[in-house]
Amino acid sequence: xxxxxSHPARSVDIKGPKKAKDLLRxxxxxxxxxxxxxxxxxxxxxxxxxxxxxxxxxPVISGG
Numbered sequence: 769x770x771x772x773x774s775h776p777a778r779s780v781d782i783k784g785p786k787k788a789k790d791l792l793r794x795x796x797x798x799x800x801x802x803x804x805x806x807x808x809x810x811x812x813x814x815x816x817x818x819x820x821x822x823x824x825x826x827p828v829i830s831g832g
Contacts, residue, residue: 769821784821789813801828
């Protein structure tokens, strides 16, 4: 699957299939601190991602 990350901006290709949470762990990212997006759809951490997917990972930003 093709994965686009921000902060810092980079892209990588990862072998699938795998769960979204396993993808984040493989990339050394904290599961609770990142959003996984497939196309225009937010993906839950237990959803399976396939080799054909285009994925974007964004950090969760909160403020007050």
